[in-house]
Amino acid sequence: MTSTRQQKQLQSLQQQDPESIDYSHEFDQTHIKPGQYVMIRLPSENFRVLQLHPGQTVNLGKFGSFKVDDILNHPYGYTYEIGADNKLSIVNHNYELDNQDEPVSELAPHENNRELVDDSSVQGLSMAEIEELKKGGLSGKQIIEKVKTSHSSFDKKTAFSKEKYLKRKQQKFLNQFTPEPIGxxxxxxxxxxxxxxxxxxxxxxxxxxxxxxxxxxxxxxxxxxxxxxxxxxxxxxxxxxxxxxxxxxxxxxxxxxxxxxxxxxxxxxxxxxxxxxxxxxxxxxxxxxxxxxxxxxxxxxxxxxxxxxxxxxxxxxxxxxxxxxxxxxxxxxxxxxxxxxxxxxxxxxxxxxxxxxxxxxxxxxxxxxxxxxxxxxxxxxxxxxxxxxxxxxxxxxxxxxxxxxxxxxxxxxxxxxxxxxVFPDENANAVGKVHRKRKATDSGTSTPAEE
The missing domain is CATH 3.40.50.150 (Vaccinia Virus protein VP39)
Known part of the structure; x- marks a missing residue:
């Protein structure tokens, strides 16, 4: 049945004059459509270019996997988080500092990281423990919260250092991706x-x-x-x-x-x-x-x-x-x-x-x-x-x-x-400003000199 319908559509397209077809809909880049190439932005600031087909499963490495059917016909620009059983949920924003209702103000003169000890000894969680948290089904945001809590020097950082630290952890632990159209x-x-x-x-x-x-x-x-x-x-x-x-x-x-x-x-x-x-x-x-x-x-x-x-x-x-x-x-x-x-x-x-x-x-x-x-x-x-x-x-x-x-x-x-x-005129000649001399008369006045 499907094959017959496709043959009829192909015959109809062959019969139609190609110059009369309207292609303006192809510049509508608002929704994800089957068969399109899409850029997948990852938290690590890397990207993947994929051609999406219905029924396909995409593996994003450490960030997880998802089914293409879960994002088809959805608007571009949404950020999705990969949860348990590869289920997707839309997130509105990235991880933010707790109790930060107002934007960060300028640094005070005495604020700096001079006394900060920032090496592996200040992190209470080992990589093996973090991997166990991942296997336990915790989301990327929950893992970042535990890593932050176990960091003994986190509270000693300035607000700017905290933002940079959390951004690095987002790039490492958030199981998120953002599909974007390719321009x-x-x-x-x-x-x-x-x-x-x-x-x-x-x-x-x-x-x-x-x-x-x-x-x-x-x-x-x-x-x-x-x-x-x-x-x-x-x-x-x-x-x-x-x-x-x-x-x-x-x-x-x-x-x-x-x-x-x-x-x-x-x-x-x-x-x-x-x-x-x-x-x-x-x-x-x-x-x-x-x-x-x-x-x-x-x-x-x-x-x-x-x-x-x-x-x-x-x-x-x-x-x-x-x-x-x-x-x-x-x-x-x-x-x-x-x-x-x-x-x-x-x-x-x-x-x-x-x-x-x-x-x-x-x-x-x-x-x-x-x-x-x-x-x-x-x-x-x-x-x-x-x-x-x-x-x-x-x-x-x-x-x-x-x-x-x-x-x-x-x-x-x-x-x-x-x-x-431009089209140059071969017969045109550049002429500058002509200065005409004046000759004196018997009455003391001057008249233009005859050429």
Whole structure:
């Protein structure tokens, strides 16, 4: 019965025109849906990326296990605690200090941890005893309470030290997790954890700067060179909300957009928003094979598989015509580049495809490549004011009366080159202000000198 229903749905989809399908619902990231990739945030500040399927059981190591069915169709953002028999309960907040009704005030001048002895001897519970508490079914919060009570120097700590101590214990003992949807920021975290070179060590700040400088918006048409696993294209799709067109230029048989699968976009949406062109077709376009349109009556006489083939051929034809028209007529609203190719020789050749007063934005992991490109663009009158920018966010620990940067953080993040595409007038000459001399007359007055 189920197989028959699926076949009917497949036939209905093949009969429908792909260009008429509405994909706006795919940007609804409010509830967890079956088959989606989800980021699971753990108390240890690590994460897991999972594709959730009904009936699946997920093992989170020391934090416990849970059944996927218990979180499907629930809203994102809730924090769940794994209890006995892997039952989940929603928690509203983390462990807090007892009797702390007011926020921590500034440290008094005499408050410090100078006399504090903080080694293993002050902890009354051994690791074996803590493991017995876990086996006894105690929750993470109860274990933290017992560890705190058995700590002989806990009351001697300042309020700030107590908060830091409890945070470390939360990361170690709380059996909690938080499912989050995967967007462009989460995709950066995934690749930085797996292999940062696949996205050229791009930071979240550099990606946001590129999208802002390129004026990426719904309904825009953009030329993109993405050699960072689809991170740039995915961020643009997220910002455009399913409206607009992205043309991806690439040097292989197919572009590498592997990261899009984590963002849960359907193949239909990707085919609608993304068109591809290799560099050979970009610089030396071949003649497009003509396509014959069929009438509604002719389409109704076709079988379902023939109708599907017709729509696919028509889509390929329309895509080729659209891309070639955009390239030849300077129809792109912006150019965004993140590639390992030699920018100084590549960019001047693709500038003609960009419309006037439109932004050109490039990313590179190293500043030297952009510096060379800047020197080339300074001599190219088609781009004005090429500027290299760098953005870097350093995280700080802020407490009342005290603030200092985190001692360890990831360096780098890359550099961004930005300029504006213009159409120079070869017949125009720059003319400065003309100072006309005045000659004296017999009456003592002066008149403008004749030219």
């Amino acid at each position: 462009s920021a989460e995709l950066i975290d995934i690749y930085l954890d797996k292999d940062a070179s696949r996205i050229q060590n791009m930071s979240e700040e550099s990606l946001a700067l590129m999208l802002s400088l390129a004026n990426v918006r719904p309904g825009g048409t953009y030329l993109v060179v993405d050699d960072i696993s689809g991170l740039l294209v995915g961020a643009m799709m997220e910002r455009m909300g399913g409206e607009g067109l992205i043309v991806v230029a690439h040097d292989n048989e197919h572009p590498n957009l592997d990261g899009l699968r984590y963002m849960n976009y359907s193949q239909g949406l990707i085919a609608k928003m993304i068109k591809t062109v290799n560099w050979l077709e970009f610089f030396e376009p071949s003649e497009i094979e003509p396509f014959e349109e069929k009438t509604t009556e002719e389409l109704q006489q076709l079988k379902s598989n023939q109708r599907g083939q017709y729509y696919r051929r028509r889509t390929r034809y329309n895509d080729s015509v659209t891309v070639q028209n955009l390239i030849s007529n300077s129809g792109f609203d912006g150019l965004l580049v993140a590639t390992g190719l030699h920018l100084a020789s590549l960019i001047p050749r693709i500038i003609p495809a960009v419309g006037g007063s439109r932004p050109i934005v490039m990313f590179s992991e190293t500043k030297e490549l952009l510096t060379e490109t800047t020197l080339v663009l300074h001599k190219d009158f088609r781009v004005i004011s090429p500027t290299i920018l760098e953005t870097r966010l350093r995280k700080y620990q802020t407490l009342p009366g005290r603030m200092h940067p985190h001692m360890t953080s990831r360096g780098g993040g890359g550099y961004v080159l930005w300029g504006i595409r």
